[in-house]
Amino acid sequence: MPPIALHKGAMISNDALNAFRAIAGPRGFIEDRELITPWLQDWRGKYRGEAAGLLVPRSTDEVAAMVRCANEHRVALVPQGGNTSMVGGATPPADGSALILSLRAMNAIKSVDADANLAVCEAGVILSTLHDAAAGVGRRFPLSLGAKGSATVGGLVSTNAGGTQVLRHGTMRALVEGIEAVLPDGSIYDGIAALKKDNRGYDLKQLLIGAEGTLGIVTAASLRLAPAIGDRAVAWVGVAGPAQALDLLRFMEARLGPIAEGFEVIAADTLGFILDVIPGTRRPIETVTPWNALIEIDLASLEEGNDARSRMEAVLAEAFDQDMLLDAAIAANETQAEDFWKLRESASQSEKAQGPALQFDISVPIATMPRFMIETAAACEAQFPGATASSFGHLGDGNVHFHVRAPYGDGAGRGAAWLATRGQEAMRFVNDQVVAMGGSISAEHGIGQMKIDEFARLTSPAQLHAVRAIKQALDPLGLFNPGKLVPLA
Numbered sequence: 001m002p003p004i005a006l007h008k009g010a011m012i013s014n015d016a017l018n019a020f021r022a023i024a025g026p027r028g029f030i031e032d033r034e035l036i037t038p039w040l041q042d043w044r045g046k047y048r049g050e051a052a053g054l055l056v057p058r059s060t061d062e063v064a065a066m067v068r069c070a071n072e073h074r075v076a077l078v079p080q081g082g083n084t085s086m087v088g089g090a091t092p093p094a095d096g097s098a099l100i101l102s103l104r105a106m107n108a109i110k111s112v113d114a115d116a117n118l119a120v121c122e123a124g125v126i127l128s129t130l131h132d133a134a135a136g137v138g139r140r141f142p143l144s145l146g147a148k149g150s151a152t153v154g155g156l157v158s159t160n161a162g163g164t165q166v167l168r169h170g171t172m173r174a175l176v177e178g179i180e181a182v183l184p185d186g187s188i189y190d191g192i193a194a195l196k197k198d199n200r201g202y203d204l205k206q207l208l209i210g211a212e213g214t215l216g217i218v219t220a221a222s223l224r225l226a227p228a229i230g231d232r233a234v235a236w237v238g239v240a241g242p243a244q245a246l247d248l249l250r251f252m253e254a255r256l257g258p259i260a261e262g263f264e265v266i267a268a269d270t271l272g273f274i275l276d277v278i279p280g281t282r283r284p285i286e287t288v289t290p291w292n293a294l295i296e297i298d299l300a301s302l303e304e305g306n307d308a309r310s311r312m313e314a315v316l317a318e319a320f321d322q323d324m325l326l327d328a329a330i331a332a333n334e335t336q337a338e339d340f341w342k343l344r345e346s347a348s349q350s351e352k353a354q355g356p357a358l359q360f361d362i363s364v365p366i367a368t369m370p371r372f373m374i375e376t377a378a379a380c381e382a383q384f385p386g387a388t389a390s391s392f393g394h395l396g397d398g399n400v401h402f403h404v405r406a407p408y409g410d411g412a413g414r415g416a417a418w419l420a421t422r423g424q425e426a427m428r429f430v431n432d433q434v435v436a437m438g439g440s441i442s443a444e445h446g447i448g449q450m451k452i453d454e455f456a457r458l459t460s461p462a463q464l465h466a467v468r469a470i471k472q473a474l475d476p477l478g479l480f481n482p483g484k485l486v487p488l489a
Contacts, residue, residue, distance in 0.1 A: 245263075
């Protein structure tokens with residue numbers, strides 16, 4: 001039989017497909033187009049690829065066998081978890097030259113050890129499932145994000161995910177104690193043991209974290225747990241701007257110490273979008289303020305004293321007397337606290353509903369962030385008349401999500417047309433502002449395919465050389481997640 005042509009210039013031979021069928025069996029190699037189609041497009045609907053099949057391994061050994069088969073037949077593989085990438089990092093190439101390798105069936109939580117504060121999970125474990133398992137033994141996994149109901153452990157590791165608790169607990173780099181992965185030659189890297197000290201040369205674990213599946217397919221991870229929150233307070237605070245919000249954070253740290261679990265900022269327009277789009281949401285404070293801060297503190301690990309809500313109330317009252325905030329509400333119970341957090345976690349979904357926009361996930365030095373948020377938004381609106389810009393996110397760790405929305409028009413396709421004609425210019429304009437302030441064009445979402453050209457344009461020759469050299473050394477055939485992260489020379 002002739003090879004199957006999925007797109008002009010790309011072919012996967014029947015011999016290759018038959019080899020994968022023999023390894024995976026009917027449960028492990030899905031070829032039904034109806035079942036494959038939902039996984040061909042990214043979460044934002046920006047990128048769409050093609051694939052002849054979906055590989056669904058159920059063990060690390062099966063992953064290794066599939067990788068060896070891919071090597072033999074020169075077939076690229078695109079690792080995929082919950083498919084929640086914000087940068088097209090898990091979408092197969094449009095030419096059909098790759099197969100999707102889904103880790104979702106490898107979803108066992110192998111152990112949750114409260115004494116060791118450690119969980120060992122397969123790559124397909126959903127984040128919210130891990131949260132529940134940790135809570136069951138009086139612990140928590142201190143990383144949360146809006147996609148917690150679908151994002152998987154393997155994807156979180158491979159993108160070095162951040163989320164809303166980075167301020168106190170760090171990104172996935174700080175939370176991963178060990179990794180198991182299949183390397184591009186089909187060998188299995190067994191680094192799952194949670195060793196506090198391991199000085200055997202290069203740290204392959206840290207190399208794989210954030211590599212976006214270009215250097216290895218993460219199959220399991222040992223993850224650090226934290227004590228369950230015993231006494232938390234959550235407040236919604238209205239402020240005049242990001243500078244005032246940052247002053248408030250520093251004031252709280254001076255009064256309470258480093259106990260902030262999260263410190264998020266949301267512009268008034270973004271909050272408006274959330275209230276319009278997300279059912280069951282309402283404004284936490286009566287005052288309509290230009291900016292809002294969502295603050296969570298946890299006193300469980302500190303000395304005995306007043307409860308968290310009383311401490312939060314006292315410090316906010318003092319801040320109010322010093323004109324550091326405009327209005328505030330402290331959650332009266334857990335239900336209200338979760339309602340406050342729902343507003344923040346719905347920000348991306350509500351922004352998506354506004355129509356065509358450029359989304360930036362950036363970091364700059366924390367002290368510079370308020371100036372970036374205000375000045376860059378104003379500069380964009382001046383440079384691109386009719387466009388609007390604002391940001392929301394993790395002010396406390398210097399990472400915000402900055403959005404430039406296409407001008408509102410009277411035609412349904414006008415926004416898309418603006419992105420087609422001015423989008424590239426606007427993207428470069430914002431990224432240049434980020435770099436000029438000493439920042440990074442990717443704080444927590446990764447590079448994927450969306451940022452690969454800008455990564456090449458704005459990255460130093462030394463770093464680009466190292467990235468390409470590492471990719472060539474570990475994946476000389478270029479079969480792992482092609483077209484993502486690593487710019488072509």
